Amino acid sequence: MIDFDGDDKRQTFFVEVILPLAIPQTYTYRVPADLNDGLKIGKRAVVQFGKSKLYTAIIYAISKQAPLKYEAKYLLDILDDEPIVTETQLKFWQWIADYYLCTIGEVMAAALPTALKLASETRIVLNIAYEFDKGQLTDKEFLILDALEIRNELSITEITKILNQKAVFPILKGLLEKKIIYILEDIAEKFVPKKVATIRLNPFYDDKENLKQLFEVLEKAPKQVDALLSFLKLKKEKGEVKKNALIEDSGVSAAVIKTLVDKEIFMQANKVISRFSSNEGIIASDFILDQPQEIALSEIRAGFVDKPVMLLHGVTSSGKTQIYIRLIEEYLALDKQVLYLLPEIALTGQMIDRLKVYFGDKIIVYHSKFNDNERAEVWQKVLKKEVNIVLGARSAVFLPFVDLGFIIVDEEHEASFKQFEPSPRYNARDLAIVLGNLMQSKVLLGSATPSLETYFNALAGKYGLVKLSGRFGGVKLPEIEVVNITEERSRKLIKENFTSVLLERLKQTLENKEQAILFQNRRGYVPVLICQTCGNTPKCINCDVSLTYHKASNKLHCHYCGYKEDNITECPACASRHISYKGLGTEKIEDDLRVILPDVKVARMDYDTTRNKNAHQIILNDFEEKKIDVLVGTQMVAKGLDFDNITLIGIINADSIIQFPDFRAYERSFQLLSQVAGRAGRRTKQGKVIIQTYDIKHRVIQQVVNNDYEGMYREELIERRQFKYPPFYKMIQINIKHKDLGRLLTISDDFAKNLKSHLGEMVLGPHSPLVGRVRNYYIQTITVKIDHKHQSITKIKNLLKQQVRDFLAHKNNKAAYVIMDVDPY
Ligand SMILES: Nc1ncnc2c1ncn2[C@@H]1O[C@H](COP(=O)(O)OP(=O)(O)OP(=O)(O)O)[C@@H](O)[C@H]1O
Numbered sequence: 023m024i025d026f027d028g029d030d031k032r033q034t035f036f037v038e039v040i041l042p043l044a045i046p047q048t049y050t051y052r053v054p055a056d057l058n059d060g061l062k063i064g065k066r067a068v069v070q071f072g073k074s075k076l077y078t079a080i081i082y083a084i085s086k087q088a089p090l091k092y093e094a095k096y097l098l099d100i101l102d103d104e105p106i107v108t109e110t111q112l113k114f115w116q117w118i119a120d121y122y123l124c125t126i127g128e129v130m131a132a133a134l135p136t137a138l139k140l141a142s143e144t145r146i147v148l149n150i151a152y153e154f155d156k157g158q159l160t161d162k163e164f165l166i167l168d169a170l171e172i173r174n175e176l177s178i179t180e181i182t183k184i185l186n187q188k189a190v191f192p193i194l195k196g197l198l199e200k201k202i203i204y205i206l207e208d209i210a211e212k213f214v215p216k217k218v219a220t221i222r223l224n225p226f227y228d229d230k231e232n233l234k235q236l237f238e239v240l241e242k243a244p245k246q247v248d249a250l251l252s253f254l255k256l257k258k259e260k261g262e263v264k265k266n267a268l269i270e271d272s273g274v275s276a277a278v279i280k281t282l283v284d285k286e287i288f289m290q291a292n293k294v295i296s297r298f299s300s301n302e303g304i305i306a307s308d309f310i311l312d313q314p315q316e317i318a319l320s321e322i323r324a325g326f327v328d329k330p331v332m333l334l335h336g337v338t339s340s341g342k343t344q345i346y347i348r349l350i351e352e353y354l355a356l357d358k359q360v361l362y363l364l365p366e367i368a369l370t371g372q373m374i375d376r377l378k379v380y381f382g383d384k385i386i387v388y389h390s391k392f393n394d395n396e397r398a399e400v401w402q403k404v405l406k407k408e409v410n411i412v413l414g415a416r417s418a419v420f421l422p423f424v425d426l427g428f429i430i431v432d433e434e435h436e437a438s439f440k441q442f443e444p445s446p447r448y449n450a451r452d453l454a455i456v457l458g459n460l461m462q463s464k465v466l467l468g469s470a471t472p473s474l475e476t477y478f479n480a481l482a483g484k485y486g487l488v489k490l491s492g493r494f495g496g497v498k499l500p501e502i503e504v505v506n507i508t509e510e511r512s513r514k515l516i517k518e519n520f521t522s523v524l525l526e527r528l529k530q531t532l533e534n535k536e537q538a539i540l541f542q543n544r545r546g547y548v549p550v551l552i553c554q555t556c557g558n559t560p561k562c563i564n565c566d567v568s569l570t571y572h573k574a575s576n577k578l579h580c581h582y583c584g585y586k587e588d589n590i591t592e593c594p595a596c597a598s599r600h601i602s603y604k605g606l607g608t609e610k611i612e613d614d615l616r617v618i619l620p621d622v623k624v625a626r627m628d629y630d631t632t633r634n635k636n637a638h639q640i641i642l643n644d645f646e647e648k649k650i651d652v653l654v655g656t657q658m659v660a661k662g663l664d665f666d667n668i669t670l671i672g673i674i675n676a677d678s679i680i681q682f683p684d685f686r687a688y689e690r691s692f693q694l695l696s697q698v699a700g701r702a703g704r705r706t707k708q709g710k711v712i713i714q715t716y717d718i719k720h721r722v723i724q725q726v727v728n729n730d731y732e733g734m735y736r737e738e739l740i741e742r743r744q745f746k747y748p749p750f751y752k753m754i755q756i757n758i759k760h761k762d763l764g765r766l767l768t769i770s771d772d773f774a775k776n777l778k779s780h781l782g783e784m785v786l787g788p789h790s791p792l793v794g795r796v797r798n799y800y801i802q803t804i805t806v807k808i809d810h811k812h813q814s815i816t817k818i819k820n821l822l823k824q825q826v827r828d829f830l831a832h833k834n835n836k837a838a839y840v841i842m843d844v845d846p847y
């Protein structure tokens with residue numbers, strides 16, 4: 023902090039600021055004397071950068087020293103009364119930039135909600151839902167709103183022109199805070215709470231006489247009478263009547279109900295409900311941990327005395343969540359903040375309902391699909407400590423906690439904690455540990471199938487380790503049966519892709535009125551079309567991948583860039599009409615099942631069926647309400663689902679997961695198969711899992727069957743050491759992209775040669791990745807493997823940064839892109 027005593031007020035100050043851009047360094051601006059008083063690290067300053075663009079930047083440092091190499095411009099304004107970023111966060115950002123080889127500006131861009139980092143290009147819209155008194159607005163605010171009413175949306179540059187002044191940010195900040203305007207985002211999918219239709223009787227008929235007359239009037243419409251009788255019955259039994267329940271109980275159609283609504287006899291309302299409104303599946307707040315949970319809890323507590331990070335390795339459905347709840351309560355009692363990270367946005371919806379029962383308004387959700395004003399609001403609440411618990415997906419690690427006591431990383435092994443695009447390419451689990459370290463908070467990693475790295479660290483004593491080896495309530499882990507596809511095929515027992523074993527079991531499950539999940543890790547109908555005459559396969563025009571046939575659209579889709587074209591009946595290369603299909607997607611399984619078991623209610627959950635708002639929730643809801651018997655899906659069905667009526671899991675083809683060409687394939691397959699299997703038989707009955715495969719003896723399959731995590735861990739570790747992979751070696755991947763393949767090959771070769779001259783054998787490549795061209799850019803990958811016990815990572819990273827900078831500065835490489843990915847996974 024600066025000492026403003028004496029003459030300081032008239033002194034000249036300079037601030038070093040972070041701009042939300044991928045520029046390599048911070049910039050220094052000169053502070054107009056009248057803003058000296060407001061200077062503080064972590065506040066936003068409005069600055070001009072480049073020719074005419076305005077940005078909000080974060081003040082990173084304050085000094086009396088003018089920059090040496092350039093003349094500092096004046097900063098234009100300071101936006102905040104109090105810092106919106108803490109000094110600990112700034113340290114955290116710097117750490118991320120150094121570790122992940124990106125700029126601190128990129129970290130800022132990822133961390134701050136858009137509403138807090140206004141820039142010239144930011145687009146503003148009017149909040150139509152907001153009613154305000156125009157008389158209360160200033161002239162300038164009025165001008166902006168007037169223009170917005172005509173134009174719908176405006177960029178900040180346009181607003182600058184309308185007001186004919188540069189200083190518009192403070193005005194916009196005020197309007198944003200008053201929720202009169204919004205930031206326009208391109209995220210189409212917003213978080214919307216789940217609603218359910220309820221029916222009430224027009225209060226007019228509360229009067230007995232009126233009701234009696236109503237029945238007389240309706241005499242000629244027996245269905246309407248049925249609906250009315252049913253309504254009265256349900257009302258008496260349940261208090262509140264849901265439209266669905268009414269339709270089911272009365273046996274009338276939705277049209278009949280609509281008629282009654284139109285006649286103003288019934289009144290329909292859409293009520294916002296939580297997913298578990300029935301309280302089914304939620305245990306009361308005074309729940310008691312069973313003995314194994316109790317022991318695990320005290321081991322975690324004891325572990326935290328001298329270990330900041332603990333791993334809770336508990337089998338699926340062992341009751342890890344209830345242990346988290348107990349621990350959260352303890353940190354709340356100490357008035358600390360808690361961060362609860364989940365790997366997927368879709369899971370936050372389910373978990374929040376579960377946690378609200380215990381924590382009510384003390385808990386809040388945060389993730390990137392929230393609208394931006396809401397995110398900015400959560401930011402402020404966390405900063406002011408108005409909220410104690412945040413449940414969020416990976417971006418929640420960036421929130422400005424002030425007094426963080428405890429972090430939970432649930433399903434810590436999940437690959438979705440890693441951000442791939444854009445930079446910073448961070449892993450939120452790893453960042454949680456760094457943040458915990460900076461804030462002196464305890465970190466609990468939880469998983470039924472920990473990542474190899476985490477388990478390695480736990481066994482090495484770096485993290486504490488606590489185990490829960492049985493399911494809650496003594497329910498047995500599901501029984502896993504492996505079925506040999508080859509054998510069933512030779513005995514002609516297979517129908518489409520269902521072995522007789524799976525079909526038999528499926529029928530039995532349905533007879534028992536229980537539910538099943540069928541898992542296949544590819545979407546679409548069939549992934550590959552091959553011409554039997556010439557061997558040609560339709561490929562994407564932008565990417566080096568074959569197109570997947572989707573029956574619903576009758577088109578061929580690219581899963582990398584979204585390109586679509588009409589399905590073919592003859593080969594575009596040789597005009598042959600003999601096209602054969604290879605591979606198998608979720609869409610086909612759903613289709614086949616409908617043919618084989620026509621009465622069964624099937625639904626599908628994959629990327630294609632969950633693109634719309636709330637689609638994910640709606641499917642899960644229907645499944646929970648037993649409107650669906652069988653759910654077919656990709657990995658989306660593997661995660662976190664906790665339903666009591668699922669007794670059968672079918673894995674259609676395990677080989678397609680195991681054969682994936684990646685050093686993590688076995689680890690990932692073990693995790694995925696165990697997690698999918700873990701959805702079965704969670705509450706009372708033991709579940710059954712059927713794995714179909716060509717390779718019944720495969721070691722991963724055997725390890726899954728025997729629930730042998732340790733075995734998988736030991737064998738994998740041997741290979742990782744031998745072939746120089748994590749956790750023994752650190753990996754940094756350098757992807758070079760160019761539209762011209764010839765150029766790319768030359769320049770990436772040169773780049774690698776240069777690197778090798780410094781780092782020798784550590785450098786591998788260049789080579790083409792699995793998909794060598796995406797969206798018209800060819801890609802070459804160079805991998806650096808670092809023996810971090812014996813080599814300085816910092817030195818190597820600095821060298822890489824320098825090499826990339828030199829490379830990009832070269833005139834021949836102007837059209838190339840270089841992406842560095844640390845811990846690429
Ligand atoms: N102490 C308890 N009292 C009552 N019910 C409990 C208790 N602990 C767990 N359960 C119930 O057991 C089931 C499994 O618990 P939970 O979902 O916490 O398991 P988990 O270990 O997180 O599983 P997964 O790793 O598969 O997500 C849940 O339905 C939960 O409500």
Ligand SMILES: [Zn+2]
Binds near residue numbers: 580
């Ligand atoms: Zn494509």
